[in-house]
Amino acid sequence: MINKIGREIPDEILKQYGKEGYQGPNYRDNVRYKKAAPMVRGVVDPKQDKMVSNIREALEKCKIQDGMVLSFHHHFRDGDYVVNMVMAEVAAMGIRDITICASSLGAAHDPIAEYIEQGIVTGIQSSGVRGKIGEAISRGKLKTPAIIRSHGGRVRAIEEGDVHIDIAFIGAPTSDAYGNARGVGGKSDCGVLSYSMVDAQYADNVVVITDCLVPFPNFPASISMTNVDYVCVVDEIGNPDKIISNAIRMTKDVRELMMAKYCTRLIADSPYFQDGFSFQTGAGGASLAVNTMLRPIMEEKNIHMGFSIGGITQPICEMLKDGLVRNIVDAQCFDRASIESIKNDARHFEISTSEYANPMNKGTFANKLDFVILGALEVDIDYNVNVVTGSDGIVRGAPGGHPDIAAGSKCSIIIAPLVRGRIPTICDRVVTAVTPGETVDIIVTDYGIAINPRRTDLIEAYKNTHLPFCTIEELRDMAYEIVGTPDEIPFKDRVVGIIENRDGTILDVVRELDEEC
Amino acid sequence: MMHPNKKRLRRSMMFLNCQKPGLIKDPYIYGTDSIILDLEDAVAENQKDSARYSLYHALKEINYRGVERVVRMNGLDTPHWKEDIRVCVAGGADTIRIAKTESAQDVHVVEEHVLAAEREFGRPEGSTLLMAALESCRGVMNALEVCNSSDRLIGIALSGGDYTRDLQTVISGTGVELQGARQQMVIAARAAKVQCWDTVFTDLDNMEAFEKEVRMIKMMGFDGKSLVNPRQIEIVHEVFTPTKKEIIFADKIVREIDEKKAQGIGVFMVDGKMIDIAFYEGAVRTLKLAKAAGIYEEDL
Numbered sequence: 079m080i081n082k083i084g085r086e087i088p089d090e091i092l093k094q095y096g097k098e099g100y101q102g103p104n105y106r107d108n109v110r111y112k113k114a115a116p117m118v119r120g121v122v123d124p125k126q127d128k129m130v131s132n133i134r135e136a137l138e139k140c141k142i143q144d145g146m147v148l149s150f151h152h153h154f155r156d157g158d159y160v161v162n163m164v165m166a167e168v169a170a171m172g173i174r175d176i177t178i179c180a181s182s183l184g185a186a187h188d189p190i191a192e193y194i195e196q197g198i199v200t201g202i203q204s205s206g207v208r209g210k211i212g213e214a215i216s217r218g219k220l221k222t223p224a225i226i227r228s229h230g231g232r233v234r235a236i237e238e239g240d241v242h243i244d245i246a247f248i249g250a251p252t253s254d255a256y257g258n259a260r261g262v263g264g265k266s267d268c269g270v271l272s273y274s275m276v277d278a279q280y281a282d283n284v285v286v287i288t289d290c291l292v293p294f295p296n297f298p299a300s301i302s303m304t305n306v307d308y309v310c311v312v313d314e315i316g317n318p319d320k321i322i323s324n325a326i327r328m329t330k331d332v333r334e335l336m337m338a339k340y341c342t343r344l345i346a347d348s349p350y351f352q353d354g355f356s357f358q359t360g361a362g363g364a365s366l367a368v369n370t371m372l373r374p375i376m377e378e379k380n381i382h383m384g385f386s387i388g389g390i391t392q393p394i395c396e397m398l399k400d401g402l403v404r405n406i407v408d409a410q411c412f413d414r415a416s417i418e419s420i421k422n423d424a425r426h427f428e429i430s431t432s433e434y435a436n437p438m439n440k441g442t443f444a445n446k447l448d449f450v451i452l453g454a455l456e457v458d459i460d461y462n463v464n465v466v467t468g469s470d471g472i473v474r475g476a477p478g479g480h481p482d483i484a485a486g487s488k489c490s491i492i493i494a495p496l497v498r499g500r501i502p503t504i505c506d507r508v509v510t511a512v513t514p515g516e517t518v519d520i521i522v523t524d525y526g527i528a529i530n531p532r533r534t535d536l537i538e539a540y541k542n543t544h545l546p547f548c549t550i551e552e553l554r555d556m557a558y559e560i561v562g563t564p565d566e567i568p569f570k571d572r573v574v575g576i577i578e579n580r581d582g583t584i585l586d587v588v589r590e591l592d593e594e595c
Numbered sequence: 596m597m598h599p600n601k602k603r604l605r606r607s608m609m610f611l612n613c614q615k616p617g618l619i620k621d622p623y624i625y626g627t628d629s630i631i632l633d634l635e636d637a638v639a640e641n642q643k644d645s646a647r648y649s650l651y652h653a654l655k656e657i658n659y660r661g662v663e664r665v666v667r668m669n670g671l672d673t674p675h676w677k678e679d680i681r682v683c684v685a686g687g688a689d690t691i692r693i694a695k696t697e698s699a700q701d702v703h704v705v706e707e708h709v710l711a712a713e714r715e716f717g718r719p720e721g722s723t724l725l726m727a728a729l730e731s732c733r734g735v736m737n738a739l740e741v742c743n744s745s746d747r748l749i750g751i752a753l754s755g756g757d758y759t760r761d762l763q764t765v766i767s768g769t770g771v772e773l774q775g776a777r778q779q780m781v782i783a784a785r786a787a788k789v790q791c792w793d794t795v796f797t798d799l800d801n802m803e804a805f806e807k808e809v810r811m812i813k814m815m816g817f818d819g820k821s822l823v824n825p826r827q828i829e830i831v832h833e834v835f836t837p838t839k840k841e842i843i844f845a846d847k848i849v850r851e852i853d854e855k856k857a858q859g860i861g862v863f864m865v866d867g868k869m870i871d872i873a874f875y876e877g878a879v880r881t882l883k884l885a886k887a888a889g890i891y892e893e894d895l
Contacts, residue, residue, distance in 0.1 A: 332825040336625065524624050559658070560621070 083462055083514050085586045091223070091573055098583045103485045103517050106438065106581045114239030117282040119307060129255050130308045133167045133287070137245075139308060140283035142168065145175045146244040149281060151273035152182035152206070153249070153261065153410065157320030160249035160287055162189050163312065169198050177201030177222075179241055181232060181273035181431070182476055185209040186320070194219050203241055205229055206476025207466075215574050216472040218590040224473070224575045226466055226512075226588075229409070230435025230444060230482035231580035233276040238438060240582060246281035248274045248301055249315040253288040257306025258299035261411075261428065262421050264290030266316045269390075269411030269420050271300035275430035278305040289315045300428060323413045326391050328370065329363030333524045337493050338367035340522050340545055341451060346375045347543045348536065350448040350488050354384035354404075358483055359451040361391050361412045364493045368451055369393035376402055387434070387443050388479065390426075395419035398426060407443055409434045409479075435482035437580045444479070444486030452480050454494045454521075456508040459550050461515030461530050463492060464508035466577065469501045471567035471591045473575055477512045481580050484517040489536065496523040502557035502564060504528075504550065509567060511586040512577055525556050568592040598724060600663070600689065601749050604887035605629050606819040606835040607828045608665060608752070608792060612637035613646040619653045622662070625825035626832070629663035634679050635670070635694050643675050647682045654686030663689045665726065668705075670695035677708060684712035684723055690749060695757070696727035697734045699744035706745050724749050726790075730757035735776045742787030750790030752821055753780055758794075768798075770808065781816045790818040799824050809834045836888045837881045845881035846893065848874050 080086055081099030092099065121128070130136045148168070150161045161180065166189075168176060174197055178190065182205045191210035193199040200221035205228060207215060215224045227235060235241045250259035251266045261270040266289060278284050278301045285308045286301065295303075329335060341364065345351055357372075359365040370393050376382065383403040386394045390408045392415035397403040399419075406426040411417050420426045435444040455475060456464040463484075468474045484490040494503045504523065519536060521528045528550040529537050540547070568591070575588030608629040611618045614637065622630045632653070638646040654664060666688045668679035672695065683691050693705050702725060709723050725747045729735050735758065742751055755773055759765055764772045777793065784791035793812040796805045805827060809820060813834050820831055837845070847865050852875050855863050862871045885891035 332625070335826070525621070 081584065083460065083511055083585070085511055087584045087587060088573060091576065091587060092584065095576070097578075100514065100579045100583045100585045103514065105583065109438070111238055111438070113237055114242060114280060116280050119283075127255075128257055128306065128309050130310050133164055133310055133312070134171070136285045136308045136310050137164075137167060137171065140245045140285065142171065142173055142245065144173055146173075147177045147179050147201075147241060149243040149246040149277045150178065150180040151248065151271065151277070152180060152184065153268040153271060153273060154186075154266065154316035154321045156184055156186045157266075157317035158184075158186045158249065159314055159316050160247060161187050163287075164247050165190060165193055165199070169193055169196070174198050175200045177203060179203040179243055181229065182206035182478070183208065183211055187211060191219075197221065203227065203232070203235075205232060205478055207473045208475070212473035216588070216591045217593070218570075218572060218574055220574065223573050223587070225578055226473075226477060226575055227578045228435065228477045228481040228580045229273070229431045229479045230437055230442065231578055231582070233430070233432045233436045234438045234580065234582060235578070236276050236280045237432065237436060238582065243277055243281035245283040245285060246274065246277040248278060248284065248286050250286050250288045250301065251315070252290045252292045252296055253286045253309055254292055254294040254296040254303075255309055256294055257284070257286050257301070257303040257309050258294070258296040259286045259288065259301040259306070260296050260298075261300050262417065263292065264288070266290070266314070266318050266321055267417055268321050269417040270408050270428040272409040272429055272431050272434065274301060276432050278302070283307050285310060287312055287315055289313060322411065322417065325415070326361055326366060326413045329367055331363055333495065334363040335367055337495075337522050337524055338364045338371055340527055341365075341368050341491055341493055342371040342375065343543060343545055344491060344520060344522070344527070344540070345372060345449050345489075347540060348449075348489055349539050351381065353381050355381065355448045356385045356387065356446060357383055357449045358386065358388035358447055358479075358487075360453060361389055362453055362493075365451040365453070366391060366393065369397070373397060373402065385443070387447065388483075390416040390419070392416065395423075395426070398423060407433075435479055435486065435580070437482070437485070438582075442486065444482045447483055447487035448489060450483040450487040450490050452484065452490060452492050454492045454503065457492060457494065457504050457518070457521055457550070458508045458515070459504075459506060459554055461518040461521070461550065462508050462511040463513040463515070463518055464510045466512050467510040467588060469509075469564070469567075471509060471569060473588060481513040481517070484513045485580065489519050490517060491520045491522060492518060493522045496525040496553060496557050497561050500561045502554070502561050504553040504557045505564065506554065510577060510588055514579070514585060521550060521553065523553055526553055528553050598721065598747070601724060602790070603628075603663065604884065605663065605749075605790060605792065607822055607831045608819060609822040609825065609828065610637070610667070610795070613650045613653075614638045614642050616649050616653075619649065620657060622825070623660045625828055627662060627822070627825070627828050628819070629665050629690075630659070631665045631667050631692055631821065632688075633667045634675070635667045643669070647678065651682050651686045654688055665690040665692050667692040667694055667728070671701055671704060676705075680705065680708045681712050681715070684709060684718055685716045687718065688723065690724040690726055692726045692728055692752065694728050695730045695734070696741055696751075697731055698737050699740040702727055702741060702744040702748060706747060709747070721747065723747065726750050726752060728752045728754045729776070729780060730754035731761045732758070735779055738780045738783035739786060742783050742789050748789055750792065750818065751780055751784055752792040753777060753794040755794030768804065770811065777812065777815055777817075785816060791816070793817050793820045795821045795823050796827070797823055799826065802826070802830065806830050806834070832888070835884070836890065837885045841881055842885045842891055845878035845885075846891075848878040849882060852878075
């Protein structure tokens, strides 16, 4: 079938997964469903010990077997040791046909590509896929199509029962022996454990892996003992230098600063820039600069931010400290300052990814957002955004919260350079649609700014704003004028990846790369 | 007939190294009035030919969207300048900035070669404009003769680094060492009715001092400034663009003087200020500047 954004989704895929094609951002509004439930092993005997001596013992006690689904979080980013550590043990035990259901997978997980080749891993369900895993997927090595979901979409799939986790492994900077785990403390401090909270509630077996055992009770706990089966202490759960940036540097790149300035102006001149507004931005050069540029305007107009959300960094924490931001709700810490803030400031809260963005619960922070600033690998003239496949057709990115907050917010702004090297960012048709165009409002590039024609209210609001506005088609033409019209990427028919919309409908598919062309 | 672009708005003239294709591919996005594609000091001595090659293709292939394309050629004391001129003209540069100009004769020499190149490459004669960088005490002392040297000459620019070396001093940050040259040059330029630009400011971490300097040179009468970084553009444009209040006042003056002149009245009051014909030229200049900057749309 051809779905609402004109992407062809093979009928056999829809049939096989019992899915529908994407039909609009609010298609499933008010749909009622019964939540999934895990199998629970009651810990009745007060003398029962949850400590296991190693990962092998944890796997054995959880009765690991072929075909299971194992889940992981990515709070340790490129410094993560947990996924590889667990999978090495799984491989050593001769277990096969595992599905990894991770909140994201990155370059730290290159060894998994080998397990894909060997048939030990046959399914990947993740937000991000990078490095060798992405290459293995795009080259058709994974037995089943990888399912790419947003952060909100992933927890929706878990809560609705689309995916059932057999064993959740939760790397935790600190835990007590009874499984109360926290994101703060220890030597591998990551601030929060937001990505794991839903896993802990919905998995049949939950194993906390830590390198810092602390006295009971480790409170307030991010992951509660009520959900944890076993606790395993290892030497190191990650490389602290790669888990967190000491300080994210402010960009001096004039191009990024120029785009940040445009973006700041757009926010300040919009009807939503009022006291109590809410905001999410990433840690990229331009979006981080918007934080800093917005501050003097807020001070001048006596406007306070109601809440800031997302991947949290120093500039927002400083605004919290100085009273310009009322609350921070945090699903991921990006730097040392954000960890210090969540430890010490009572207005800085840890939230679960379900609270953050699951579209099928009864309300999320994403729905209460005014402004979001996002990036893009590609944007097409229908405003569809690709953040997953590269210009070579290989899976190498992550939707993260992109589709969630684009859909939830009142004004979603994409910042991206018009061209990258010889690759046009603005194009006729994105290789892979990850965030549907009807949820994307403004595209800011270094060459000009396009407002989605659906947003007549924003176009009206900016009629006295002097910025280089143009149409998305003009941006595409400029990009093509500079780098030429790109050739189509040659793909085979076989589907190797499914891009699931946050509500569970199918937005697009990724096909196997045809490298003989 | 005067070249239509001779008096165009040139508040900001930003240097870019021709040796770096990434820099020269799209500087127009920053909104500078002119770019100066540099073949001179920024380019290593053994890279002059490759820089010229990049320059030629940039001029030929890139749509600079109305931004003036000035090329800084190498000085007449180098082996490069003749080929620089041929490449500039063949590529269709709008203007050539003559480095190390010391006299009217220097401009004449360049003019002669430009004309020959225009004939060689079939470009309209007189289409290539010139500007002169004064980089020595002798050049500064000869400012007026340089300003009057050619119909192609749009103006003169101070090059503070070389000038202060020749003056046997250094750039101090106070501006005292440049005071004489600035004053002399801007007076000469105004006398000859050409434009005048101030030297670059290289301390990118001190935007406050930069702004102070821009305000000072605006007050001295300069038309704009040579720049080394896009971050400097906004401040220059802000300082050199008339404010809303100035535009409204200038608009009133022009309208009133036109009207009163018809009624035979010479002196009158506008917003509590005594106005006569002496204000007319300044007011018209303010409106022209505002119009060129895109913030005034009337047809006065």
